[in-house]
Amino acid sequence: MADNERKSLGSRITGSMVWTSIFRTPFPTTRSERLKSILNNVFLHLHPAKLSRHAVKLKYTWCMGGLSFYLFIVLTISGILLMFYYRPTVEYAYTDIVDLSEQVPMGIMREIHRWTAHMMVITVLLHMFRVFMTGSYKPPREFNWVVGVLLLTLTLFLSFTGYLLPWDQLAIWAITVGTNMARATPFLGHEGPGAALLAIGDINLVTMSSDVRFALLGGRFVGESALLRFYVLHCVALPFIIMIMMSVHFWRIRRDGNISGPL
Amino acid sequence: MLELIKNTIDFLSQPSISLTMILVAFxxxxxxxxxxxxxxxxxxLHKIWTKQGGLIGLVFITLYFFLGFTDEHFSLILKKPDNVPIIFIIYSVLFFLWLSMYQAYENDKRMAAGEPVAEYYPAKEKVLVWPDLVFIEFIALILMTVFLLIWSIALPAPLEQAANPTLSPNPAKAPWYFLGLQEMLVYFDPWIAGVLFPSLMILGLMAIPYFDRNKEGSGYYSFAQRRKSIFIFLYGWLVLWIFPIVVGTFFRGPNWNFFGPFEEWSVAKVVALSNVNLSDYIWVKMLRIGLPSNPLIRESVGIVFILAYFGVIPIVLARGKLRALLEKLGPIRYGLIVFLALAMMLLPIKMYLRWTLNLKYIIAIPEAFFNI
Structure with missing residues (x-):
């Protein structure tokens, strides 16, 4: 009994049955515990347990890949919080956004979401730049570079679809400019080269109400259905795809021999 | 004196002059x-990639933005909340360009002296991820969080008037990362600037590891071992991606006209639009017989030009300067590389044709939306 009373509260918690059932290894102090702490944790085991010394240097990695992933998590959390208050309809979208900053004391959730989004585009671009400048796309990592380019594209699309949601002048005209290009898609846009060839007799198959821009907007101009489509793409479809691609990306980093380095 | 500097910068910022300077210096x-x-x-010029060179560059850019923030016209554009990331991206792109080139040159020196690169450590010298990496990541994550919180408190996210489909702003701009594409719209039709070029960019980026068969320079910074591939990549990254974004953000005002950074964005600025198609030059101005009615005959010269550009140049190069490349990579890789390189050159070529000859389209078949 006397022994138990001298134990601190902290060690009682970390020694409890519940705690040890969650964390199999105690706070690591020895070499083998440190190795185990990485292997036994689902989040930390994204990493190998040991790395070459250069791989942990900031001037080599710039930490850009890791930061991109972190910013994605920040965006997911702040995005979920925003979804509680935001309704993607022409009637409510703009006023909901106004309320986020006017009705909430210190309401900066939208700021966090928007600036984090800009930041993520920058970190993903710089991550690509770092990977190129260290020649890390070379075999055996060539396919992971391809996955990375897809992730960059998805990041841009995520940012682009989110741009419409505040439903202000900046949003709808930026999306109008962006999606107007889609009408010139060769064969698939009604003002694209070759679209006129896709016709049965005199009936054009690719028209203003059937081309790729129409599919993207759900209409002939940026309106109610475009807002809903961009909302679903932004909050569900693209995050779903990007999470799958990220899993592949991280998995392949480990499979392709961890981070690149000189042989 | 200050006015003179500002006027000089305005003059030099014109795409025709700034792009020429960049292309010549590149x-x-x-x-x-x-x-x-x-x-x-x-x-x-190798001194740029030393610590002193980087510091001087930093001072110059900061002076430029200091001048900008104190100027009544430029500060309006710089202080737009959505333009703040562009200032940030200019700094970070240049800083990381310097950082990678600095390390590359250090490594090149080491390798020339027969030493291993700075990234090299004996295989036995491994570190444990806990604590050596996990803690670095944790600190980076906290610093980033602090940075984002300060940014979010200091700068409200932009919100303009509620959407109004009947009232278009002038200029209407795409989000900043697509402004490069919007800038290309000045020179190309949407099917090229908005669809073809972006697709080629994505495919070209994906293809890099399959084109670049140089085994050297993998896993460490170096320049001397990878001159050509780094040169081509940086041309795409800086000249075709970052440069048009900067021009599109800072220098394009009402009616998408060019405005120097210290110039006022005036709707009244008039720029003569006197662009002429190649077919007009040939049939109307040179031969004086008027345009033929058949579009294929009308545009025959332009079509021959484009076919020769993409068809003959690769063959000529394969017999001359690029023979070694063809032999090393085989015909398929060689053909794709030269095609993509020619496509990358098409933008500056069209720009210069526009600036010197007021050329609108090389091939103009508006009947089929096929204009180049």
């Missing part, structure tokens, strides 16, 4: 061959 700053490297060192 091979000397990032020498793709040994010959250019000799000049690179003669002109002491």
């Amino acid at each position: 091979p000397f700053v990032f020498p793709p061959t040994e010959k250019f490297d000799v000049w690179h060192r003669k002109l002491k």
Whole structure:
């Protein structure tokens, strides 16, 4: 009994049955515990347990890949919080956004979401730049570079679809400019080269109400259905795809021999 | 004196002049061959990639933005909340360009002296991820969080009037990362600027590891071992991606007209639009017989030009300067590389044709929306 009373509260918690059932290894102090702490944790085991010394240097990695992933998590959390208050309809979208900053004391959730989004585009671009400048796309990592380019594209699309949601002048005209290009898609846009060839007799198959821009907007101009489509793409479809691609990306980093380095 | 500096910067910022300066300087700053490297060192340009060079560059850019923030016209554009990331991206792109080139040059020196690169550690010398990496990541994550919180508190996210489909702003701009594409719309139709070029960019980026078969320079910074591939990538990254974004953000005002950074964005600025198609030049101005009615005959010269550009140049190069490349990579890889390189060159070529000859389209078949 006397022994138990001298134990601190902290060690009682970390020694409890519940705690040890969650964390199999105690706070690591020895070499083998440190190795185990990485292997036994689902989040930390994204990493190998040991790395070459250069791989942990900031001037080599710039930490850009890791930061991109972190910013994605920040965006997911702040995005979920925003979804509680935001309704993607022409009637409510703009006023909901106004309320986020006017009705909430210190309401900066939208700021966090928007600036984090800009930041993520920058970190993903710089991550690509770092990977190129260290020649890390070379075999055996060539396919992971391809996955990375897809992730960059998805990041841009995520940012682009989110741009419409505040439903202000900046949003709808930026999306109008962006999606107007889609009408010139060769064969698939009604003002694209070759679209006129896709016709049965005199009936054009690719028209203003059937081309790729129409599919993207759900209409002939940026309106109610475009807002809903961009909302679903932004909050569900693209995050779903990007999470799958990220899993592949991280998995392949480990499979392709961890981070690149000189042989 | 200040006015003179501002006017000079305004003048130099015009795409025709700034792009020319960048294109001329490019091979000397990032020498793709040994010959250019000799000049690179003669002109002491390798000093850019030293600590002093980086510091001087930093001072110049900061002075530029200081001048901008104190100027009544430029500060309006710089202070737009959505433009703040662009200032940030200019700093970070240039800083990380310097950081990678600095380390590359250090490594090149080491390798020339027969030493291993700075990233090299004996295989036995491994570190444990806990604590050596996990803690670095944790600190980076906290610093980033603090940075984002300060940014979010200090700068409200932009919100303009509620959407109004009947009232278009002038200029209507795409989000900043697509402004490069919007800038290309000045020179190309949407099917090229908005669809074809972006697709080629994505495919070209994906294809890099399959084109670049140089085994050297994997896993460490180096320039001397990878001159050509770094030169081509940086051309795409800086000239075709970052440069048009900067021009599109800072220098394009009402009616998408060019405005120098210190110029007022006036709706009244009139720019003569006197662009002429190649077919007009040939049939109307030179032959004086008027345009033929058949579009294929009308545009025959332009079609021949484009076919020759993409068809003949690769063959000529394969027999001449690029024979070694063809032999090393085989015909398929060689053909794709030269095609993508020619496509990358098409933008500046069209720009210069526009600036010198007021050329609108090389091939103009508006009947089929096929204009190049």
